[in-house]
Amino acid sequence: MDIILDEKITPAIKNVNSDTNKLSPQEFQKTLYNWFNQQGMVSNMRSYLRMQMIIALKSTTIGESLNSYSSISLENQALNILIADYLFQHRYVYSLSVFSTEVPIKTLVSEFCFFVFNKEKMKTKHKIDEKNVMCIMESLGINANSDLGQEILSNYRQMEHESLLFVILKVVMNYYKPDQSLEEGHIEEISKVIKKFMLHYNLPPPTVNHLIEKINSIVKSLVNNEITKLSEQYEQEKSILKAEYMNKEGEFKQKLSQVDNFLNVETKRIEKEHKKLIYLTENMVLNEKKLSDKSREMEGKVKRINELEMKLAQELENCVRKNCPSPLQSPLPQKLCEMKHCDKICEENRKEIELLRIQKQGFEKIAENQNVLIANLTAKSNVMYKQLQEGMYTIEQLRSQLIAQNKLLENERRRELSERTMSSSEGLTVGTDGEGDHNIDDVIKENHLKLDELDKKSIEIERRFKYFQSSLRRQ
DSSP: OHHHHHHHOOOSSOOOOTTGGGOOHHHHHHHHHHHHHHTTHHHHHHHHHHHHHHHHHTTSHHHHHHHTSOOOOHHHHHHHHHHHHHHHHTTOHHHHHHHHHSSOSSSHHHHHHHHHHTTTTOSSOOOOOHHHHHHHHHHTTOOTTSHHHHHHHHHHHHOTTSOHHHHHHHHHHHHTOOOTTSOTTOHHHHHHHHHHHHHHTTOOHHHHHHHHHHHHHHHHHHHHHHHHHHHHHHHHHHHHHHHHHHHHHHHHHHHHHHHHHHHHHHHHHHHHHHHHHHHHHHHHHHHHHHHHHHHHHHHHHHHHHHHHHHHHHHHHHHHHHTTOOOTTTOSSOSSOOSSTTIIIIIHHHHHHHHHHHHHHHHHHHHHHHHHHHHHHHHHHHHHHHHHHHHHHHHHHHHHHHHHHHHHHHHHHHHHHHHHHHHHHHHHHHOTTSSOHHHHHHHHHHHHHHHHHHHHHHHHHHHHHHHHHHHHHHHO
16 A cells, blocks of 8 residues: 555655755755745745735734825736736736835735736636726726727727736827838937827927927937937947958968968979970980880891891701801801811801890890880870879869959959948938938948858858868879
8 A cells, every 4th residue: 555655645845856855954044945936936925925914903902003104106006007007917026025015005006916816727827907097098098988008908908917007008009100211210200109198198389389499409419419429339330340351352362372371382393394294205215216216226147146146047957058067056166167268257156146136135124124124114294294284274263263262352342341331421411311311321330241251252262272282292
């Protein structure tokens, strides 16, 4: 049974912290008090105790002395009711209980206190009845049967969750609001609205005219002061934006000069590489020509070797016919041929053949090495030529971008100067039409946008510049 009861118990304070059991009694008391305060229980207890104390003190001498205070005027009573209704509608319970002790008990304020402590029993939200609303309006100087009074009453019925004070202020502001077709800021239209408002309360015409003149003079002085302040603010913002613009322009020009210098250095380096490539190409052509000459010379020597071999073969045949030993069959013959030519011509031919064979092998190795060198030089020249083309293309792109950025910067500067002059003239000639501050704000926002645009462009150029540097380093 105990287990079942434990399962149905839910904690009042939802705390997932596992260290709750480790809290000291003081810390636990503080945590519990904060939770009660968040739930609104502390303020409800205070207001309830205060109300019970007031009810208990009614029959005492203190309560009688409080009731013996002089009665307040109807206007103040109406204002007290409006304030109490405002506190009640916004659930400022504690403030309402305190406020109720400062006003006479036998008013509508006590009804609000009753509804506060019985709000759980009430199905509908408390609203001031129509009769009391009309009395409050009459006390404040508003004719309840006029259009303004009827509009206040109808709006209060429709707005269930709003206080009467809010409804009165909203309706009065909209009722005496000037015509939307008129331009705001004109002193003449303002004076007409003020005159209409004053005539509504049946003020004498001399008093109305005097007040209108006073208001006109005050409004003119205020407008002139506001124009002066706006002009000073505009000039200050203009100087700040100009300084920022000059700084950004200087940084942008510095970055452009750095990019230009780097491009000049890279152009010179690429030109040197190009000259070196041309020199290597010319050397390769000369070496190829020399190799072709050597190959022709080798062909002549090979032809001569073939002729000597044929001649040697004929001599060998002659020797065989005459029974003479061959010098090739016996590299070191012990017995020379008895013929006179065998001891000299045959030996010389044999030595010359060996020498020519050695030279032939050497020339073949040289020709093979030269062919490998030609292939390597050709591949290297193709790679360097391709890199040269890519570098020249990149340089042309960067130069075109620099030219376009310079043109764009010049156009932005001219347009900025023209817009500044136009906006300054328009902002100072606006007067009282209420649009001068909007023009100044628009100009300031536009200048900030242009500065941001220049920052983005400079960052983009710097990014491309770094990419170009990294690509050149990789090559």
